[in-house]
Amino acid sequence: MTSPAVDQLAPPTGDQAVRAKPTATPAPAWLWVAGGLVVVPALVPVLGLIWRVAGASSSAWETLVSVRTAELLGRSVLFALIVTAAATTVGVAAAWITTRTDIRYARVWSTLLALPLVVPSYVLALSFTSFAGPRGLFFDAFAVSLPSVSGFWGAVVVLTLATYPYVYLVVRSTIVRINPALEEAARGLGSGPWEAFRRITLPQLRPSIAASALLVALYTLSDFGAVSLMRLDVFTRVIYAQYQGRLDRTPAAVLSIVLMLIAVAILWGENRSRGRSVYFSAHTARPPSQLALTTRQRRSAYALLTATVGLGLALPVVVLVAWLGRGLVSGAVIDMRWGAVAGSLTGSLAAGLLAMAAAIPVAILTIRHRGPASRALRITVYAIFSLPHIAVALAVVFFASRFLGGLYQSFVLLALVYATLFLAQASGATEAALSQVNPNLEEAARGLGDQRFRVFRRITLPLIRRGLLAGGALVFLTTMKELPATLLLRPTGFDTLAVRVWSTANDLFYARAAAPALILLVASAVPMYYLVIRPRQRI
Amino acid sequence: MTLPPHEQESPPPGIHCHAVTKRFGVATALRDFELETSGSMILSLLGPSGCGKTTALRIIAGFERPDSGAVSIGGESVAADDVFVPPENRKVGMVFQDYALFPHMTVAENVGYGAPSRSVEPALSLVGLDRHGSRMPHELSGGEQQRVALARALAPGPTAVLLDEPFSNLDASLRDRMRREVRHILKDAGTTTVFVTHDQEDALAMADVVAVMRTGTVLQVATPLELYRNPVSPWVASFVGESDVFAGTAGMGSVETALGTFPHASPLRGEVIVMVRPEWVHPSPAIDGRATVIEQEFFGHDQLLVLELGETRLRSRVGHVPGLAVGDRVDVGIDELVLFPKGAA
Incomplete structure (x- = not known):
């Protein structure tokens, strides 16, 4: 039996979880x-x-049909699409590399790749903005300014790193459950290893990919912390600004409804895309066969995994510890509330x-x-x-x-x-x-x-x-x-730790954000390890 | 009498494994494994679980590479020290234990996966599923799924067909029917076939030739009848069919035992192990008989008696014997027997 918590990573697929016979009473x-x-x-x-x-017809309509709303809609949707595509690519590639190829230390990689799940998106955003850029750590250490990571593409990078673990975990658990005899049957019928993967395995992964991509899209649309720290005007940030800055709250209400409608549209679309076939035809104890990579393929695989884990996990931890250290050394009040x-x-x-x-x-x-x-x-x-x-x-x-x-x-x-x-x-x-x-x-x-x-x-x-x-x-x-x-x-x-991290980082007091962010990280890591990462590994 | 010319020709070569050895870590799955089929022969690899029979099948199919030895299919070398043909180029049709039907494809798409679309219809009608092409695999019964798997394996016109425990997922009544059907289909298709099973009934009922395996080695290759009547060792005798053994002393043409003296045609002399099948043993009621009936189990068409004489117990499968009951003394007649040297296992 898999941990029930794990199933929550994927949205409900029909009545799959509902198996027991209902009582008549x-x-x-x-x-x-x-x-x-x-x-x-x-x-x-x-x-x-x-x-x-x-009810509030006139001003509501003005907001809805304004050019700014159209722009906002376009930007938000494009943003969600790009993040979803990127996170799906990274997640599927990581799942495939760690389960189906002969890379070394596959078990270590598979744990490391899931760990960025414990880093909240705004902590990731804060570590990027406070590392690169003219006021960043990198400049202080090497006197060379890295181009600052912010705006649209900065937010794309941050949210991709924050969301790919969902795809990775769901797809990974599906890959290891696929009957290896299916690919072997395809090989016996004349397909090479890549063709067998493309024609047999990939279609079976489709429901998992679709479900986790949906999760990523919804997460990206709803994300507020990272996009606001990256100063990217998508729905969530604009709604908050409208709410904070204006007496007339109708525009914020209208935009909220539009945002909810997009979310409902995504849910509906995903629901319709499911086919009629039943997957996981058989359960088998046999592990999937592994593909021997060429030296070049192996190097690319290591490069992808290292970059992903490095940016998604190592960078935020190192940056936060560095800021904490700087705060302590400079004698500034750590301001731990x-x-x-x-x-x-x-x-x-x-x-x-x-x-x-x-x-x-x-x-x-x-x-x-x-x-x-x-x-x-x-x-x-x-x-x-x-x-x-x-x-x-x-x-x-x-x-x-x-x-x-x-x-x-x-x-x-x-x-x-x-x-x-x-x-x-x-x-x-x-x-x-x-x-x-x-x-x-x-x-x-x-x-x-x-x-x-x-x-x-x-x-x-x-x-x-x-x-x-x-x-x-x-x-x-x-x-x-x-x-x-x-x-x-x-x-x-x-006050909460999350609010502390976000508001101090928003005001560029990075050293003050470091301590609460690290506490959040550790506090998330412990239950996440027991609920998600450890049970997944036993599959 | 001379045979017509085309029947004199030796049949086309099938699968040949020579001295194949395969280890997994420290465990040896196959040791000097030998196997040969030809023409449209159906050969069964029969052995208990863990004897290496599935490994042998996967080596023939190309999913495993032997550590040493050689494999050829249809006269072409596919695995040797410096040769390894990947599975997709071996022209071998494999039917998996769980059928491994592609769950996202229809029956017709499954069958057409490795074959041109024009061969889908003939393959489906060969297995009697002409009208099921547009179904999905999970909409079929177990027997139908198996036939689809067979059609998919046969559609590309393979040189050889391999079946891994083909009947283990079917219930008993369907099993009998599928054995007959699958045998007919394979004979119609005319390809050489190897199938793996741990079930002696599967092997005896379906195969032309049975190869009995134990711990990675083939112990005996024989027709089902020969295997049943002349097993090479007491282990083979007890694995294939029911058997009982007792001690005896073999002389020229006859063997003396506690149950009496019986004729034999074996070259063995001196102390031997005598093996009999229950249906070779015939008790006849006698007041001063040497053996006693200690159990009687009635099956309708026949009955199974357990006879005891001192340390020796043997079973007898006979029809109705008037007036025979538990506790009666009997004399024992034996139609047929097999001798093994003393100490054989």
């Missing part, structure tokens, strides 16, 4: 109420936002616990009571997860400031929004765990005289505990790194 009403409530904190504000924009550490921990912990609680009814409904209603609930949960967070957060701001009064800018609301945004991670892991639990066990317990809730507590909960905890840990981790929703919704005086 209908779900009690309170379960449906609970399942419905968990999506309310995001769903109601988003619907409210649409309502509001539809313990409030930010406390804020990150409490916020993430609250989000993780809330998401775990909310995941239980969602998982039970989707696994044990399959039907159109539970399907709709599941889709809603994933849609909220897929929507750009800045847009959802902005919708909550509008809604809460108008209708919720005391809750607006409260810790409770912030934690609720975190939990709802990342609920898909917790519910996905829980669903995977629950689908492994034979429903006969629950029926047996009921037959022995236990009531529904007692059965859940004594039978189901102990069996799904690991999946549930893994999901909660994933939400914890994601919340730690969260930036735009925190910026928009945090109570006055509430």
Whole structure:
């Protein structure tokens, strides 16, 4: 069994995860109420936002049809497309090289290549901007200024490095599961090794590539931290600027809706691109055959892997440590705000616990009571997860400031929004765990005289505990790194590590950003290792 | 009587493996492996799991390279010390244990993968799946998938066909049918065939010639009947069919045992091991018989009796014997027997 958390890297593909036989008994009403409530904190504000924009017709239309919006749309889409293409190329190449060729130290490479996953995109951006350029570390050390990495292509490099691990991990786990006999059969029928890969293996990787490319595209569209540090005007940065700088918030609302529509269009397109064939025809213990590379091919492979790991992992670590050292040596106050550490921990912990609680009814409904209603609930949960967070957060701001009064800018609301945004991670892991639990066990317990809730507590909960905890840990981790929703919704005086890193880096105080960024890195690395990298290696 | 000229010619060469050795790390998978087929012969490589039979098949197909020895297919050398022909140039059709049908291609696309499109229809009709060309592999039953795999292997007109445990994924009733069908299809196609199995019924029912393997070496090559009646060792005897052994002393033309004296045609003399099959053993009720019936298992068309005499136990498969029950004393008649030297394994 693979770790349930791993499945969260790829978006849900149909009802693949839902395997267990649904029970015939209908779900009690309170379960449906609970399942419905968990999506309310995001769903109601988003619907409210649409309502509001539809109402504010004239200024909304002006924003929508303006030349700037068209430009912004073009730039954002182009940006997402280029990053997706680059990340997919790097990710597939890295997965193929580490599994199917005879490069040395393949196991070490395969771990190193997954590690950039723990570096938040804005930390990566900060290390690039503070390394090259006229004020960068490189200039200070060698008195030669490297061309500064920023703007469109700078952001492309940063987001490619931040997102290729998703493609790499998903494609890698598919490659090693493909029946090696398929390529051998093709060889026996007259194909050379490259033709066999192209005609047999690549088409089987297509669903994984498509799914992870979708993830990359959504991530790129939603990314706020990296593009704002790179000063690239795409939707997220412009929405934030509009929100901050103008009294009329309708343009920010309109742009948020456009951004959400792009995300929905991508989801829809990916869903349609799936074929009818069933993949992974057989499970086999035999490892895939390995291709002997020529010396030239081997050198290119090493060059690609070294560049990827060097820029995506080594550079940020080295740069952050260097800045930290400089800050310490120059005697400047490191300015470690313990409030930010406390804020990150409490916020993430609250989000993780809330998401775990909310995941239980969602998982039970989707696994044990399959039907159109539970399907709709599941889709809603994933849609909220897929929507750009800045847009959802902005919708909550509008809604809460108008209708919720005391809750607006409260810790409770912030934690609720975190939990709802990342609920898909917790519910996905829980669903995977629950689908492994034979429903006969629950029926047996009921037959022995236990009531529904007692059965859940004594039978189901102990069996799904690991999946549930893994999901909660994933939400914890994601919340730690969260930036735009925190910026928009945090109570006055509430600070997190992510906000610290972003705001100090934005003001070019790199030495001050170093310590919180390093703490974030280490804090992300530990759970990421246990949840993603280690289970993947056991496959 | 003389044969017509075309039948006198020796059949075209098939697969020939000579002194093939293959190691994986410290483990030796094949040691001086020998194999030869010709014409449209169907040869079965029969052996327990881990005996190296699948390695032998993969070496013939070109998926593994032998450490030493030579392989030729259709008279052309494909593997030797300085020769290695990659699998795509060997003209060998392989049917994998799990069929390895390309899951993203239709049946017709699978069959047409290595062959011109005009040969797809004939190949599909050869296996009786004319109307299934547009289906996807997962929409077919296990038996149909196997036939598609066979059609795909046959469509390019290979010099030889290899099958790896062809029936292991089928349930018992389908298995019997598929053995007959696959044999007919292969005989129609007329190619030389090697198939690997650990199931003696597969081997005896489908092959013209069976090669029994153990720990990387071929122990015996014989027709199914010869293999059954004249195994070369007690191990082969017990691996192929049911057998019981007991001690005896061989003289000229007869062997003396605790069960009585029986005729034999073996050149062996002195202390020997006597091997019998259950259906070669016939008990007859006798008040002062030497053996006792200790178990009786009834199967309808026949019954299996277990007879005991001192340390010796042997099984007897016979039809109805009037008045025979557990505890009765019997005399034992033996139709046929095989002698091995004492200490043979």
